[in-house]
Amino acid sequence: MDSIFDKFILNSWYALGRSEDFPEEHLAGHVICERPIVTWRTKAGEVVAYDDRCAHKRFPLSKGRIMKDGTLECAYHGMRYDTSGKCVMIPSHPTGPISPAAVMAAYPVIEQDGVVWLWPGDPDKTHLRQPPRTPEIADPKLESITVGPLEIASSYFLLLENVIDITHFYPLHDGNIGDTGTSKIPAEFEEGEKGGNKFVKILRRTKNYKQSAYYTDWFHHDFVDRHNSQIILNPGCVRVDTRSWPAGQEGNDDIERGYSLYHLITPITAKKFIWRVVLSALVDHMSKGDPTISTCKRIASMFPKIAEEDKWALEMQQPMMDYPDRGYQEVFLKPDIGIRAYRKVITDLLREEGQLPSAQPRQTQAQVATAS
Structure with a gap:
């Protein structure tokens, strides 16, 4: 059976790096x-x-x-x-x-x-899709720091699934950004199209939530009202937003803390890619863990540990994708709605490029009866 995990999408915009690079x-x-x-x-x-x-x-x-x-x-x-x-x-x-x-x-x-994008595919098709917008990276009111680049030996599609699925925070990131409560927060799902790119978004909202260790370090409060969202903007870019308030203060802009984060993902081959993480937070927000440095710098100093854990998981997962199924059946869970939706987006894009066979139309009961 054809797999998406030994392929890459050509007709898309991928980040070469930030303008400052x-x-x-x-x-x-x-x-x-x-x-x-x-x-x-x-x-x-x-x-x-x-x-x-x-x-x-x-x-x-x-x-x-x-x-x-x-x-x-x-x-x-x-x-x-x-x-x-x-x-x-x-x-x-x-x-x-x-x-x-x-x-x-x-x-x-x-x-x-603030980002340089390149189109590796058919140059006559660039009008079909626009590069994602990343306004926070160029906003002078925000501090933006790049973590990476990090080279990972796996399909970049596995990272797309990883970053939209925060239920892996426990146990993979237990002790830093992970806890068992994260997996229990209900997920709101949205899909659509912007700039010619189909997107998938997951939003989780919670009240009076006890934050994990890293989030308390970065955003000060033990118990918060919090909005956390992940949106796959195109095959090479995922945006993550975290907004938090002291418990009971949801929506109070004066005391809101959080960040925007862009995962910039650039395939080298079908099984190797470059991963950059660009963090953005208000310049005057300082961390709780070290009040002498900004929230953005504090997150950037601690994020490599998280990234290494994800790198380990993806490089363990990739060889398993290469084996023939031989009766293996992947089981999807309820929170996997975003993963399933974007797998369809990827599959459709690969079919568009002729890398996968076209979908066969389902036969009606009348057609089946006639054929038999």
Whole structure:
């Protein structure tokens, strides 16, 4: 049976990194969906991206340098490329014609809200979907800190399921963000479409709730009214929001504490991906655990432990996905409504790209009777 866990979606926007990760004329090499890509920010401020393999001997262009005229020089034989990926100079025959085939395939890039996005798929289909908006990352009233990048040896679809499913907080994250009570909070479900991307959202609201150790450290109060939501915005981005108030004070903006968090997920291959977590919280909010540092810095200092626990779980889970089912049946629980909904989104996107067979229409009872 075809599996989604040995595939990746090409026609989607994936994060290359935050805007601050792209200083002027600094070459960087990436692999996204098995495509080697070189990027840099030009003097004009534009981030460009194209195939990282020199047209001559496949040498990685990201190991070259940017020349004074703004061209990229390959470090092996000195072939130079302009910002569109076209070869414009060959030192070994400077007066000879340059083959029209010496052009690197360019990749569409959009920079918005402090994030640089790349589309690795069909460039003629970028109009179908927009990159997710991440306004908190670029908001000057908020402090934003990146945790990662972290490389994980599993399908990135497993992380999408992980971050929308907080019932795994216990036992996986017991002692930090996890407790048994989290799994018992009723989940509200929503799905829809925005910017051409189908989304799935889970919201959990609770009152007079005793927070786990890390949440008390970050947001001060032992007992709170709390809203916690996870929304898969596209296959490479999940937004998490936590809003909390002292118990009985739900909705009081003056004493609200919380954060926004973006999981930026970039597939390298079908079974390896890069994970960045961008945390955002009010600049003037300080943590309870260490009142000398901001809430955002405190969370960023403690989050790697959580991420390592998730990394361990995903890398244990992936080999199990690779075995033939042979009678195995996956059982879904009631809280898995978001997971099941987004698996359908992924399946539909893979079918759209021809990576999975089209769904077969169900036969009516009359059709079955006729066929028999």
